[in-house]
Amino acid sequence: MSDSILVRGASRFIKRKAGKLMATGILALLSVIFFIPLFFLIPFLDINNKEMLPGGSGGAAFVVAEEIAFQEIKPQFIIDWLQRCNSALATMEFANACIEAGRKYNVNPLLLVAITGQEQSFCPAGSPAAMLRNPWNTFGSWQNTDHPVEKSAMYAAECIARLSGGRPEGFHPVAWLNSTDNKGGMYATDPDWWKGVSAFFRELRTDHGDPAPLIAGKFASPIQTGYFISSSFGEMRSTGPHTGVDFACPLGTPIYAMADGVISGLVQGDPIGGNEVFVSGTDGRTYAYLHCSHFAAVQVGQAVKAGDMIAYVGSTGRSTGPHLHLGVKENGRWIDGLKLLK
Numbered sequence: 001m002s003d004s005i006l007v008r009g010a011s012r013f014i015k016r017k018a019g020k021l022m023a024t025g026i027l028a029l030l031s032v033i034f035f036i037p038l039f040f041l042i043p044f045l046d047i048n049n050k051e052m053l054p055g056g057s058g059g060a061a062f063v064v065a066e067e068i069a070f071q072e073i074k075p076q077f078i079i080d081w082l083q084r085c086n087s088a089l090a091t092m093e094f095a096n097a098c099i100e101a102g103r104k105y106n107v108n109p110l111l112l113v114a115i116t117g118q119e120q121s122f123c124p125a126g127s128p129a130a131m132l133r134n135p136w137n138t139f140g141s142w143q144n145t146d147h148p149v150e151k152s153a154m155y156a157a158e159c160i161a162r163l164s165g166g167r168p169e170g171f172h173p174v175a176w177l178n179s180t181d182n183k184g185g186m187y188a189t190d191p192d193w194w195k196g197v198s199a200f201f202r203e204l205r206t207d208h209g210d211p212a213p214l215i216a217g218k219f220a221s222p223i224q225t226g227y228f229i230s231s232s233f234g235e236m237r238s239t240g241p242h243t244g245v246d247f248a249c250p251l252g253t254p255i256y257a258m259a260d261g262v263i264s265g266l267v268q269g270d271p272i273g274g275n276e277v278f279v280s281g282t283d284g285r286t287y288a289y290l291h292c293s294h295f296a297a298v299q300v301g302q303a304v305k306a307g308d309m310i311a312y313v314g315s316t317g318r319s320t321g322p323h324l325h326l327g328v329k330e331n332g333r334w335i336d337g338l339k340l341l342k
Helices: 003-044 075-084 092-105 109-120 129-133 149-163 193-208 337-341
Strands: 228-231 245-248 254-256 261-270 274-281 286-295 309-313 323-330 333-335
Touching: 075 092, 075 109, 075 193, 092 109, 092 149, 109 149, 109 193, 129 149, 261 286, 274 309, 323 337
Parallel strands: none
Antiparallel strands: 228 245, 245 323, 254 309, 261 274, 274 286, 286 309, 286 323, 323 333
């Protein structure tokens, strides 16, 4: 056999081997390219339904503010409370869905209930069945999905836990869920969404007998439920700018200390402020609560904690209706107390 024949045969052999090696290498590279992303996505896959969960499959990695963290709630409390609202959600199925989702993602079940109030007015009797399965409007709207209520609750709780990350110190934990500064996104685009949710959440917690929830770990809203701001700080009046914030609410509504401190004054019958409570805060501020109907069981010199009940709403002094005038003085000047509650 000539050398040229041997050379040509060897050349063909080498080319075939090289081709096979190249094909093998390409296949190996492709498998790496596709396998690695799949590997990292496996924890986020819902294996049962072959869907992507919106941000993970467990709550352990999420840090939720203490004010909205999970607490054990009896299903019957949720059912009874919703029945008083004439809600079609007053079922054991819904109550358990809120509790189990809250437990998994460390979210208070009452916050999940509160969100349905803001999103769907607690689904009044006669609401569509599809709305009852997704009263949190996950994925944009209840009309876009057909998940069972248990799964919708999981999506909602996971969303709350995920959006809770990165919250600046002092930022209201519910307001942070739909803040434009939240890099994780927004639960709702309505900038006032959090105010409605917070009001329902406070009402639920108050009815449950929970202590007034603290904001930023140190402040409590002086009125917890059933109020609206009837006059803001700085609002111009005939006597000059308003030096406080007016919470309009029913006569006899409990008033809570906004911050830790000591009762420094209990005034009865002032011609302007009526019955007044003054608290010298441990933070150096002075807190004034005016127009009270009467005081709680407190006395001058008594130490109080944020969230302790100190009086009841009235319309004493110069007043046109039941409300609390909250005044906060800092370094000798009145400031907007609402800014401490955000």
